Amino acid sequence: MAAIYFRDLLSQASITQVVLLGSALFVLSYNIFYVIYNLYFHPLADVPGPKLWAISRIPYNIHTLRGTAAVNFLELHKKYGQTVRYCPNGIVYSNYGAWDEIYGPYKHGQNTNAINAINGEHRRLKMRFMRALSAKAVSAQEPLILNYAQKLIAGMNRELLSPSHEGMINVAEWLSMATFDVIGDLAFSKSFGCLETGTLHPWIKVVFGAFKALPCLRVVREIPGVPYIGLKALYLLPRTIKQKWLDHFHYGADLIDKRIASGEDRPDMAHYLTSNEGLPLTLNEIKENAVQLLTAGSEPTATFSAGVFYFLTKNPPVYERLKTEIRSAFTYQDDITLAKLAQLDYLNRVVREGLRVFPPAADIFPRIIPEGGEVIMGKYLPEGTHVSIGAYAISRDERNFPDPDIFDPERWLPEHIATDARMKASQPFGQGHRSCIGKILAHAEVRLLVSSLILNYDFELLTVDQNWISGCKVYIGWEKIPLRFQTTASSQNQLRTSVEKHVVAFGDFKRETSIER
């Protein structure tokens, strides 16, 4: 009966209507086939995970664009186990052993990274970065880095002593000012001048916007053929987002032009990127990567330091113990050196635990299985599968860290690290060939910023910010919101409020800078 009715209907339809109906039926059948294939016949069909996520990338992409993907991975691991299919061709793991298998070998392709290059090119670029960020290079810049900590204290003192001030300080913002000023100077010999004015440089606000462009870029790069066109993929983004990234790029590129034109011979990062030793970089490579360096080298460190303060003030016994360690080690700000900070046991455990509970690069950094496929965690995966670990999810998984939400620096006592392999689950700087090369600088900065603030002030978290972390979204790293403390100067704060010029030496190079008074 239905068949006869359908035949009559067709005989009365125009050619256009038949074509439209045929196309609709084709699309419908294709989608039904696609769903059935992904659920039952795809090589990842037996990997646990939500069914909706297995048939489409849309649920994952929505979480990515909303900034909730990193935290949601933890929920997926809680529900489905340590291996989860999060999209038709992607798996995310939370076993500590997956770090070596996924991130160790160079043969795995790369989706997105601070150094924008595919594998062969990546090696050449990374050599430059490594020299610029080596322990030797960082220690050569110590006078300058210490000087910015003094400027931070002078700036916060100015705010505290201003007549209209009521003792409330947005520590997160001051930390951003500090790390941007440091990276501007270390990278291009040009500070952003934030700490002196007490305001964020306009470009930094563009950087915050540009961070949001990264997940969009990742979504765009999932279109077949797009992954390896590098930053050109930007042209596929919506106009407003693309504009933020381009403004960001042009500002950084302009800094490189000015730095080259200045002819200054200081061993800053631009010096290593532009040097003609080895295989030189093209001007465009220098610019693209210098901008990435500014971004990777600033906000993650600031956000993380703010996070440490959040967890400290939420855990008074830990805070008190750290205060005692720092205030006994140093009488005044001038006593602090990077070498002394590196020796403070409790400070280092607090930082390590902070990196576990609040890993700055909280999201996933997918690698792509190469031609011929590969076995990962005992299962054969075909070419093109995306494999990854979510830094936040793995370090908050109770199968790796009992009571994972408790901030407990004692986890990082040497005897625990030596005997419990699960501690390897927390790898906040990544692992393998693409892991973070700013690690030494980041550690130096975090130790310095956290101890300088603890030495000079007493903090009490404002009630409105008691749930700060749940208000922060993740766009690759955390997009932080204001973190405010009732702040009072400690007896060890010399309450200097201004800075005066003096000369610091970097090896043979001398430069005028300023010191607090």
Ligand code: HEM
């Ligand atoms: C607490 C602060 C930081 C954290 C947690 C962090 C974390 C990371 C992670 C997880 C990666 C690896 C991404 C991947 O596997 O694809 C990475 C890469 C990178 N980071 Fe950091 N980072 C921090 C600070 C810095 C600083 C201060 C700099 C530079 C001044 C920097 C420069 C880079 C660069 C250039 C790469 C790319 C390395 C490559 O592609 O080989 N980072 N970072």
